[in-house]
Amino acid sequence: GQSLEQPSEVTAVEGAIVQINCTYQTSGFYGLSWYQQHDGGAPTFLSYNALDGLEETGRFSSFLSRSDSYGYLLLQELQMKDSASYFCAVKNFNKFYFGSGTKLNVKP
Amino acid sequence: DADVTQTPRNRITKTGKRIMLECSQTKGHDRMYWYRQDPGLGLRLIYYSFDVKDINKGEISDGYSVSRQAQAKFSLSLESAIPNQTALYFCATSDGDILNGYGYTFGSGTRLTVV
Numbered sequence: 001g002q003s004l005e006q007p008s009e010v011t012a013v014e015g016a017i018v019q020i021n022c023t024y025q026t027s028g029f030y031g032l033s034w035y036q037q038h039d040g041g042a043p044t045f046l047s048y049n050a051l052d053g054l055e056e057t058g059r060f061s062s063f064l065s066r067s068d069s070y071g072y073l074l075l076q077e078l079q080m081k082d083s084a085s086y087f088c089a090v091k092n093f094n095k096f097y098f099g100s101g102t103k104l105n106v107k108p
Numbered sequence: 109d110a111d112v113t114q115t116p117r118n119r120i121t122k123t124g125k126r127i128m129l130e131c132s133q134t135k136g137h138d139r140m141y142w143y144r145q146d147p148g149l150g151l152r153l154i155y156y157s158f159d160v161k162d163i164n165k166g167e168i169s170d171g172y173s174v175s176r177q178a179q180a181k182f183s184l185s186l187e188s189a190i191p192n193q194t195a196l197y198f199c200a201t202s203d204g205d206i207l208n209g210y211g212y213t214f215g216s217g218t219r220l221t222v223v
Contacts, residue, residue: 041216089151091210
């Protein structure tokens with residue numbers, strides 16, 4: 001089976017940096033993805049890591065350590081529009097299993 | 109027009125009724141998925157299909173069935189709806205391409221309430 005753990009809620013101020021962690025247990029790991037979901041909206045794809053290390057896309061970066069079964073999403077220069085839920089998801093062969101999500105509150 | 113379209117957007121139905129949620133996509137992707145989202149539980153996979161003749165159960169398929177009518181259409185049915193099937197349902201597609209990070213494209217969701 002699969003299990004993923006991420007904090008339920010994180011609060012940070014505008015302009016700051018925040019890190020959202022994800023630890024996972026799975027049989028057959030292919031990679032780790034991150035998705036953003038605004039209230040009432042559809043999840044949108046942010047990143048995918050198959051190999052260890054840091055992947056950077058603009059203000060967002062994603063990190064993976066396969067040996068530690070751990071990854072994180074790093075958001076820099078936080079903006080109010082970054083207030084949303086963030087989900088990590090493990091790829092198990094040909095499908096993804098999602099964590100329960102981290103609600104990020106960005107305050108002025 | 110949206111790449112992945114789900115209908116209806118909202119639906120209230122009675123316990124025991126049969127209901128179908130529809131999903132169509134214009135992305136040309138072979139892989140389609142149905143997920144259910146409940147507060148605090150994230151997204152859970154119900155069924156998935158990699159082509160018209162391929163249907164696979166996910167984590168929580170009991171009480172649900174699917175039909176892949178064409179590459180672009182994937183429907184989810186609740187044969188006899190029950191209140192604990194009240195949830196937000198998402199359809200997603202993927203081209204399965206590693207260069208795109210295997211990213212899903214989600215529809216806007218169907219909010220289903222069973223009373």
